[in-house]
Amino acid sequence: MTANMRYLLEEELPHGTSLQPVELLHYDSGEGTGFPQGYYAPLHWHNHMEILYFRRGDFVVELNLEEVLFREGDIAIINSGQLHQIVSNTRDSSHDVLLFDPKILSFSYGDELQESLLAPLIRQEYIFPGKIASHSPLHQEISAIIRQLIQICSEKQEHWYYYAKLQVLFLLIRLQEVGGLIPSKTVLGGLERERIDKYKKIISYMEENYMHPISLAQLAEHISCNPQYLCHFFKKTAGVSPVDYLIRLRIKKAKTMLKESNLSVLEIGMECGFDNASYFARQFRRHTGHSPREYRNLIQSGRS
Numbered sequence: 001m002t003a004n005m006r007y008l009l010e011e012e013l014p015h016g017t018s019l020q021p022v023e024l025l026h027y028d029s030g031e032g033t034g035f036p037q038g039y040y041a042p043l044h045w046h047n048h049m050e051i052l053y054f055r056r057g058d059f060v061v062e063l064n065l066e067e068v069l070f071r072e073g074d075i076a077i078i079n080s081g082q083l084h085q086i087v088s089n090t091r092d093s094s095h096d097v098l099l100f101d102p103k104i105l106s107f108s109y110g111d112e113l114q115e116s117l118l119a120p121l122i123r124q125e126y127i128f129p130g131k132i133a134s135h136s137p138l139h140q141e142i143s144a145i146i147r148q149l150i151q152i153c154s155e156k157q158e159h160w161y162y163y164a165k166l167q168v169l170f171l172l173i174r175l176q177e178v179g180g181l182i183p184s185k186t187v188l189g190g191l192e193r194e195r196i197d198k199y200k201k202i203i204s205y206m207e208e209n210y211m212h213p214i215s216l217a218q219l220a221e222h223i224s225c226n227p228q229y230l231c232h233f234f235k236k237t238a239g240v241s242p243v244d245y246l247i248r249l250r251i252k253k254a255k256t257m258l259k260e261s262n263l264s265v266l267e268i269g270m271e272c273g274f275d276n277a278s279y280f281a282r283q284f285r286r287h288t289g290h291s292p293r294e295y296r297n298l299i300q301s302g303r304s
Contacts, residue, residue, distance in 0.1 A: 015048050020161040021101035024153035029057070030092035039088040039095070043238050045200065048099045049128070050078040051146060052086070057093025061086050063130045064187075064196055065237065073134030075146060079127045083196055096150050104165055105172070117176055126181040141178050145171045198223050199237050202230075203245075210249050211273050216242065250274060251287045258296045265292045 016023040029035035043062065052061070052075065059070040062085040063078065069089075070076055078084050080102050102122055107114045120126050132139045149167040152160055175181050205222050206214065216227040219242055223230065234242045254272040257263060263271065269280035269292070284292045 015046070015099050015101065021048075021104055022153060022161060022164050023099045024150060025097040025099070026094075027097065028094045029088050035088075036091075038091045039086065039093050041086040043083060043085040043199075045081055045083050046099075047080050047101070049080050049102050050076075050084075051098040051149075052076040052078070053096040053098075053146060053150060055094040055096065057095075058089040059086060059093065059095070060089060061130075064192065068131050070131065071134065073139075073143075075132040075134075075139065075143065076130060077128035077132070078130070080124065083199065098146075098150060098153060100164075100168060105168065117172060121172065121181070124184050127184045127187065128175070129180055129182055132180075138178060138180050142171060142174055142180070145174060195233075195237070198233065202234060202242065206242075206246055206249055210246065210253060211271055213273070213275070214246060246273075247283055248287060251284055254280070254284065254292065255288070255295065258292055259299050265296070268292065 015021060027035070027039055029037075029039040039057075039059075052070075054070050054072060054074050054076070056072055058072075061068050061070055061076050061078075062083070063076075064083050068076075105118045106122055107118065110119075129138070132142065134143075145167060149164060149171065152164050152167060172181075201223055202219055205219060216230060220227045220230040225233070231241060234240075234245070238245055240248075250272045254268050254274075257268045257271065258265075261268070265281075266277050269277055272280075274280035274283070281291055284290070284295070288295055290298065
């Protein structure tokens with residue numbers, strides 16, 4: 001199984017609840033884990049902010065199409081809406097992922113903190129630094145705050161969410177004090193921003209229409225180009241062709257429906273954009289190692 005296929009075996013990341021929109025995840029890779037050949041998360045984005053604390057191993061994190069190397073002890077901060085991909089360079093690795101909705105930083109009362117720091121961050125006039133190296137002065141300033149935040153979210157003692165939110169605010173204030181916040185207009189050039197926006201536009205179209213037939217011509221028209229350019233652009237950006245990405249997206253949606261609905265396998269295949277039952281079964285097995293029925297049985301038996 002290739003690295004680009006492995007993400008279909010993972011479900012969409014939880015992002016907490018509406019009342020507590022903070023989530024802590026931990027990933028290990030290596031023998032006996034869900035990532036025996038090394039951790040991999042494909043190119044994607046979400047509206048939540050993400051803090052990654054790398055505990056063991058070397059990683060390459062692609063941030064807005066630029067590859068950045070991370071080592072043990074380094075910290076990555078991924079801003080809301082930022083394209084990113086995470087790959088461990090070493091088979092054995094370990095890292096924490098902290099996700100939170102940036103809207104939790106907003107207060108209804110427009111005091112100095114809200115107007116001078118929080119509102120500009122939510123509007124993304126300022127963004128977090130992408131990499132905080134373990135040997136950097138900035139790491140010395142904020143790593144203890146982040147470790148404390150991870151501990152709070154891990155232990156989840158009484159009122160843990162209150163303390164987590166306060167810790168995030170403390171992190172922001174400390175970053176501002178030491179000059180760790182970056183004006184967003186200085187980060188991306190016009191061509192880079194255009195490329196990222198094109199990619200997001202294609203993916204969003206697939207997400208909204210995966211249940212219907214989608215042609216390369218439709219995707220190309222959506223970003224005002226020809227199909228040949230679309231295929232070249234998408235493969236260069238995502239590492240897979242748009243057709244392969246669409247199939248994997250449909251398989252991912254089918255997995256969720258096999259878990260959560262009582263629809264038949266045939267109905268699920270049709271709902272997810274497969275117009276042929278045998279083609280659906282063949283693609284599902286290719287990407288998961290199981291037939292749709294086998295996958296559902298594994299889920300129901302609690303062995304998946």
